[in-house]
Amino acid sequence: MRPINVWQALARPGYLLSSWPWRSAGYLLSSAPVGIAALVTIVVGATVGTVLAVVLIGLPLLALLALSGVPVAATERLRLRLVDNRPAPTPHQVPAEPGLLAWARTRFWEQATWRELGYALVFATVLWPLDLIVVGTVLAVPLGLLVTPVLMMTVGDGEEARVLKMWTATSMPEAIATAVVGLLMFTVCGYVLGIAAVARAELTRLLIAPLEPNLGARVTELVRSRARLVDAFEAERRRIERDLHDGAQQRIVALTMALGLARLDAPPGPLADQLAKAHDEAGKALAELRELIQGIHPKVLADFGVAAAVADAADRSVVPVDVTLDLPERLPEAVEAAAYFVVCEALANVGKHSGARRAEVSGRHADGRLVVEIRDDGRGGADAENGSGLTGLADRVSVLDGRLALSSPPGGPTLLRVEIPCEPIDHCA
Helix, strand or coil, rough: CCCCCCHHHHHCCCCCCHHHHHHHHHHHHCCHHHHHHHHHHHHHHHHHHHHHHHHCCCHHHHHHHHCCCCHHHHHHHHHHHEEECCCCCCCCCCCCCHHHHHHHHHHCCCHHHHHHHHHHHHHHHHHHHHHHHHHHHHHHHHHHHCCCCHHHHCCCCCEEEEEEECEEEEHHHHHHHHHHHHHHHHHHHHHHHHHHHHHHHHHHHHCCCCCCHHHHHHHHHHHHHHHHHHHHHHHHHHHHHHHHHHHHHHHHHHHHHHHHHHHHHCCHHHHHHHHHHHHHHHHHHHHHHHHHHHHHHHHHHHHHHHHHHHHHHCCCCCCCEEEEEEEECCCCHHHHHHHHHHHHHHHHHHHHHHHCCCEEEEEEEEECEEEECCCEEEEEEEEECCCCHHHHHHHHHCCCEEEEEEEEECCCEEEEEEEEECCCCCCCC
């Protein structure tokens, strides 16, 4: 596979015979004209703007100078192609409206503009001189050694030559040996230039050309989209619960009553037996439907809140449950639903797996967080990632920026703790 940047090329055997050493040197050397132009622009603009600021004419110039990092950064992203063929996308946002005013307003408000201005200042004053120093130092030493025989034959009259102003070569064999050393050092310099170019390019990419631009905005939008999905999911659950409660359940209730009346009017015999059987089956179907509705989204949760819903779930638990929920105010629907279903799943696990004799549910809202804890005196050893059903609930809690923690040492007791940041619904915007 063909290397896409200097770093990959450095690991190849044919690096010195490729174009990458020359591209590295060109990248470092080309920073000088760009840096000098940026320095002159910034100094002249700042000076003229400051002088004219007393008559207010310089204020727009100073404001325009704040955008000087934009063209500098754009040029730097183009120069990156000399040593790195990976994409260097711009971190700038696209203006919501056309026109120069919308463009300027977007640029002044986004963080990338000010980061690029800071980079332009550092580049104009520090980075490009360092690039020249690196190239000059790396090339001057081997070049000084390489020209030793030439200096001896020209300046030294064939008798001596000063080598890098550090020692004197007094014979031609010594001068030739020094030149050979310089030639060998040129091969090392190719690698040094490549490493320097890699470091310089990565610094530039980090500051003005991240591989994932607007990553923070993307993460924020991802979190918001997950929250919207949860809200839509809860709304759909409530709709299904309402349709079943007001539709199918009422029809089965009417059917059960009709079968009961028919059973009373029927004379003893096979017909009465069949009606009795149908009446019992309708009653069972009604009970199962009510249980299904309760599991989808209990009406008591929507009408009276999580405290009443948890108390109702505790009454239906096979293990005795003590409930202590100090929640005088209603919380957001998604928070109440998440807390309720965590409690239901935890109580179901207590009844099926723990062997507990008693359980306790406690909760409160304090310091902007809903905290719910479920304890039992069972055998312990529960694992949230081993088929307990809590993994999906933990994902739901995490969407709300909450946490679900399980402590269940062998021998018990087991403690499940849920924390969800929220405010009472009366104070929500």
